[in-house]
Every structure is written in structure tokens, then in C-alpha cells.
Amino acid sequence: MMEPIDRRSLLSAGVAGLCAATLGLGASPRRDVGKGKPVVVASANGLQTVAKAMDLILVGADPLDAAIEGVAIVEADPNDQSVGYGGMPNEDGVVELDAAVMHGPTANGGAVAALQNIMHPAAVARLVMQRTDHCLLVGEGALRFAQMHGFPEVNLLTEASRKIWLHWKETLSDQDDRFPPPDDQLDPVVQQFFGIRGTGTIHCSALDTHGNLGCVTTTSGLYFKIPGRVGDSPILGAGLYLDNEVGSAGSTGRGEANLLNCSSLRIVEALRAGKAPQDAALEACRQIARTNLNPKLQDDQGRPNFDVTFYCVRKDGNFGGASLWSGARMAVHDGESARLVDCAALYDRKINES
Structure with missing residues (x-):
């Protein structure tokens, strides 16, 4: 097994280039551009993602290849602590990544889960789809598969993420022998993070x-x-789903809620039944609210005390998004420009906070 590359080594051009080179593994040959209107949608942290994906689509790239290249920007960004390099670790301080892909023309999909030391799990998921007859590889098996195909191992825990994890670990209990620094001496990255934990x-x-x-x-x-x-992200039908004759959908937020409701599949089936993308996404939100019966996951009015956001594009290019709680946005590129647009919402935060 290769030794993981440390943070300083990662900054070298050679290692960065090696990580980037693996993104092309399994990519389809480019083809002539068609006459249809392309659309790319993503979660709100994906403005660069939709721009990159659209650039590639406009020169003939396969839509899945374009999406993988787009999200790779975020996977490699140490300042996005929700994805890839710099992502938040598990309770033991180890970063574990999940990813899934689906490809409309071949009606196929692949995924990896609990993958350590690999910066671009989405690209590995594409190879699971293409080079095996499986849909999902996990843990050590997923790592060995990635190594086999040339993906370099990288220490995904950045210094900022390590400091945040250590503070969380030190403040779990006031009954043990750990002594965290006082709040006014905390590293700024720690102070900022614990205002937005999720x-x-x-x-x-x-x-x-x-x-x-x-x-x-x-x-x-x-x-x-x-x-x-x-969570739901590497589970086909929960964290994402598509049918090339109908549309595509995916989500961010509380994964367990999507796992229990197969939300992305529900959205695509709602599109098949004739619903508009936004309406289909809102219906998935209503389903989560109806089935969220655990009092620990409810506010004082019985509503979910967590959030989930859905992103959807229909075969004809219409798109929409929805979340449980207001304030969510989605990144969109329609061939003209990349921009953020508001998502519909089931509940209004202002009413909840009043």
C-alpha cells in the first residue's frame, strides 16, 4: 500500500498534477456538439462547478464527465470543509469520503463509501461503474480499487480541519481530563466553524x-x-438519481432522511408523472416531513429540526430546487451564465424564529 502524501507534499505541482490526471480515467471521447440547450445545476457551493461543467459540455464532453470535472474543483478545495480535501473528519479524526455517479445514456451508476486518502472519490465511482459489475465499493476495498487504477493517496485532513476536530474532541465532556483553551484563545478557524457546524x-x-x-x-x-x-450521497435513489428519458435529481443535507425516503428517486418519478422540477422537489420535502416522527428530530411544532435541499433538472431543460427550510439557493448555468437562484421551501425560517 502506498503511504498517504502529507499536506506539504500535496502542494507540489507534481502531486497536484497526479491527482488531476486521474480525473480523466474512464472519461468518454468527446463528440460533436448537438443542437439542444444544455443546463447544469448544483448545490450552492457549486458556482465554479456549473461553470466548469458547462465549458466542457460546450466542447462536446459527456455530461457525467463534465459533472465530475466540475465537482472536482470543490473536492480539491481545502476551504470547503464539506467535501474532499479539507473535509471534516469522523470522530476519530479520519476523513472518510462518499460519492456516487449516474450516467443517463448507459442507465448505469457507481459509488464508493467510507473511502480514505483519495481526493477525488467521484472519479473513482465512475470507474466502479465502468470497470466492475458492482454499484458500490466501500472502505478498504474501495481504497484498494482506487490504488489499482492509479489514484494517489493523500492526507485529506488539513491543519484547519484538524484544529476544529481537536476542539470538538476536547469539549465533548467537562468530566474528563482534557483541557481546551479558553474561547478567546481559540484559533480563528475554530471560532468561525462552530457557528456553522452541520x-x-x-x-x-x-x-x-x-x-x-x-x-x-x-x-x-x-x-x-x-x-x-x-449517508445518502453514495446511495443510488437517495442522494441522486436519474432517468435519461425523464430527468435528474440530487440532494444535500441530512442523509438519513433521504435514505429513509429514497428522495431522489421519488423526484424523478414525480417528473415522470408530469410534475414540474420545483414541485417534484417540494413533494420530496413533504414526504420527509410526513415521515419524520422521531421527537429528537422535531422542533416544538413537530417540524423537522434539520434541513435537506433538492436540485433537479428535467429532460427538457427546466430546472428547480426546494428545501425544508427557506434560505437555500442552487447554482445554475443555462449556457449563458453561472448564477445562484433561490430554492422553494416548505417552511419559512422567519416564522420559526419569531
Whole structure:
């Protein structure tokens, strides 16, 4: 087994180039651009993602390849602590990544879960789809598969993420022998982070000029999760789903809610039944609210005390998004420009906070 590359080594041009080179493994040959109108949608942390994916689609790239290249920007960004390099670790301080892909023209998909030391899990998931007759590889098996195909091992835990994890570990209990520094002496990255603790992911769905679809979801999962925990992101039908004749959908937020409701599949089936993308996404939100019966996951009015956001593009290029709580946005590129647009919401935060 290769030794993971440390943070300083990662900064060298050689290692960065090696990581980038693996993104092309399994990519399809480019083809002539069609006459259809392309659309790319992503979660709000994906403005660069949709721009990159659209650039590639407009020169003939496969929609899944374009989406994978787009999310790779976020996977490699140490400042996005919800995905890839710099992602938040599990409770033992180890970064574990999940990702899944689906490809419309071949009606196929692949995924990896609890993958350590590999910066671009979405690209590995594409190879699972193409080079095996499996849909999902996990843990040590997924790592060995990535190594076999030339993906370099990288220490994914950045200094900032390590400091945040250590503070969380030191403040779990006031009954043990750990002595965290006082709040005014905390590192600024720690002070900032604990105002925004939660979940994080990026989803991207792409429609090319031939009317073909591809989608990807990639994440480091729930912050400080139990080692081996897997959310919805690498589960086909939950964290993402597509049908090349209908549309594509994916999500970010509380993965367990999507796992219990197969939310992305529900959205695509709602599109098949004639619903508009936004309405289909809102219906998935209503389903989560109806089935969220655990009092620990409810506010004082019985509503979910967590959030989930859905992103959807239909075969004809119409798109929409929705979340449980207001304030969510999605990144969109329609061939003209990349921009953020508001998502619909089931509940209004202002009413909740009043």
C-alpha cells in the first residue's frame, strides 16, 4: 500500500498534477456538439462547478464527465470543509469520503463509501461503474480499487480541519481530563466553524446538447460521524438519481432522511408523472416531513429540526430546487451564465424564529 502524501507534499505541482490526471480515467471521447440547450445545476457551493461543467459540455464532453470535472474543483478545495480535501473528519479524526455517479445514456451508476486518502472519490465511482459489475465499493476495498487504477493517496485532513476536530474532541465532556483553551484563545478557524457546524455535500446534474444526462454527488459526510457511517450521497435513489428519458435529481443535507425516503428517486418519478422540477422537489420535502416522527428530530411544532435541499433538472431543460427550510439557493448555468437562484421551501425560517 502506498503511504498517504502529507499536506506539504500535496502542494507540489507534481502531486497536484497526479491527482488531476486521474480525473480523466474512464472519461468518454468527446463528440460533436448537438443542437439542444444544455443546463447544469448544483448545490450552492457549486458556482465554479456549473461553470466548469458547462465549458466542457460546450466542447462536446459527456455530461457525467463534465459533472465530475466540475465537482472536482470543490473536492480539491481545502476551504470547503464539506467535501474532499479539507473535509471534516469522523470522530476519530479520519476523513472518510462518499460519492456516487449516474450516467443517463448507459442507465448505469457507481459509488464508493467510507473511502480514505483519495481526493477525488467521484472519479473513482465512475470507474466502479465502468470497470466492475458492482454499484458500490466501500472502505478498504474501495481504497484498494482506487490504488489499482492509479489514484494517489493523500492526507485529506488539513491543519484547519484538524484544529476544529481537536476542539470538538476536547469539549465533548467537562468530566474528563482534557483541557481546551479558553474561547478567546481559540484559533480563528475554530471560532468561525462552530457557528456553522452541520453537514455538507455537493451535487451536480448536467444536461448536454444531445439531451443526455449525468449526475454526481460527493461529500465528506456528517461532521464527526461514527467511523463507517454512510449517508445518502453514495446511495443510488437517495442522494441522486436519474432517468435519461425523464430527468435528474440530487440532494444535500441530512442523509438519513433521504435514505429513509429514497428522495431522489421519488423526484424523478414525480417528473415522470408530469410534475414540474420545483414541485417534484417540494413533494420530496413533504414526504420527509410526513415521515419524520422521531421527537429528537422535531422542533416544538413537530417540524423537522434539520434541513435537506433538492436540485433537479428535467429532460427538457427546466430546472428547480426546494428545501425544508427557506434560505437555500442552487447554482445554475443555462449556457449563458453561472448564477445562484433561490430554492422553494416548505417552511419559512422567519416564522420559526419569531
